[in-house]
Amino acid sequence: MPGDPASVILNKLAQQSQVTPATEKSIRALFGVPDEGLWQQYLHYLAQLAHGDLGVSIAYFPQPVSEMIGSGLPWTLGLVSLTTVLAFLLGTGIGIVSGARPGSRFDSVTAPLATFLGSMPYFWVATMLLLLLSVTVPVFPSQNGYDLGLDPGFTPAFIGSVIEHGFLPAVTIIVSSVGGWLLGMRNMMITTVAEDYVTLAEAKGLSRRRVLLAYAARNAMLPQIAGLAISIGTVVGGSLLAEAVFAYPGVGYLFYQAVVNLDYPLMQALFLTISLSVLLANFIADSVYVLLDPRTREDA
Incomplete structure (x- = not known):
């Protein structure tokens, strides 16, 4: 990309x-x-980074980049963490039921539906929800994270406004990601229920519910845990598009503004933030993996 941050500021x-x-x-x-x-x-960049100096924003000159990310990050973390957990639990739960009886009427409906949902990109879902529920039928707000006439604080009015403004971005992320979790868990369940140890558990006379949850689902969920950490980067990337469509005041909307205004320091800092979030998510996933799989705790 031609140019440099100083030239952009000088031209403005x-x-x-x-x-x-x-x-x-x-x-x-x-x-x-x-x-x-x-x-x-x-080396100069690393020295600044060691002191917490991420530079000065071009689009919002002379505001420091660290302050901008600090103001937008809580919005994205609240939105992405809640929607990711909900999509993971919903998709995994339905996938367990669907994979336990492959070919059943329930499975025949959920599997194609999950494929359809998984193929829809974030920005398309966000645009359709915006068109249907904010323009055609104005049920939810179309932009911002809360009513600008309210003072931010832990008041019922402000919390209600945040929930109302965040509903459509949250539905966008859940709808776009739940299909992948469902298909992944369904396929693993189909493979796991055919294993010998599951057949042995059924032969012992254990209940169907215990066999599915304690034996099949627990082992089938291991790849889901690993995929959860890997998908954090994808989910955050998807939230960028959703936030840009709804002008939601999170990291995604900041990223959109940075690209439009050629804000190099802000883009660079956001890339670093996303990378660190993926690394942290992988570390947490590895720690949870040890708790779920006793084989990882065995001495070699």
Whole structure:
């Protein structure tokens, strides 16, 4: 991509007033020196990162990037964490029932439905919900995270407004991701219920419910746990599109604004935040994996 952060700021300032050489020199020093070697720039970036300095935003100059991410991150974490857990539990639960009796009437309905839901992209679902429930039938707000006439705080009015504004983005993420969880769990259940240890448990006279939950589902869920961590990056990426459609004040909408305004420091910091969230999710998933699978705790 041509250009650099300092040039973007200078072009914007030039449209408003004349830029003096001193101003240009100060802004270029603020956003780094492009003529430096790559290693010098990278080491300088790491030094700033070690001090928590993520740079200054171009689109919202001179606001620090760390403050912007700090204001948007709680919105995205609340939205993504809640919807991901709901989609995971809903898809996994239905997948257990569907995979326990493959070919049944219930399975014949849920499997094609899950395939259909899994093929719908986030932005298309968000656009359709916006068109149907905000424009055609104005039931839910079309943008923002809460009513701008309210003061943020833990009051019933503000919490109710947050729930109302976040409903459509939440439904978007759940609808777009639940199909994948359902199909994954269904396929693993079909494979697991045919294993010898499940047949042995049934031969012992254990109840069908205990066999499915304690034997089949517990083992079939292991790949789901691993997939949950891997999909965090995909879910966050999908929430970016959903937030951009609904102008939801989270990291996704910030990312959209950063791309539109060529806000390099903000884009770079958001990429780093998403990468760290995926690493953290993988660490948590590995820890949960140990609790669910006793074989991982056995000494070699």
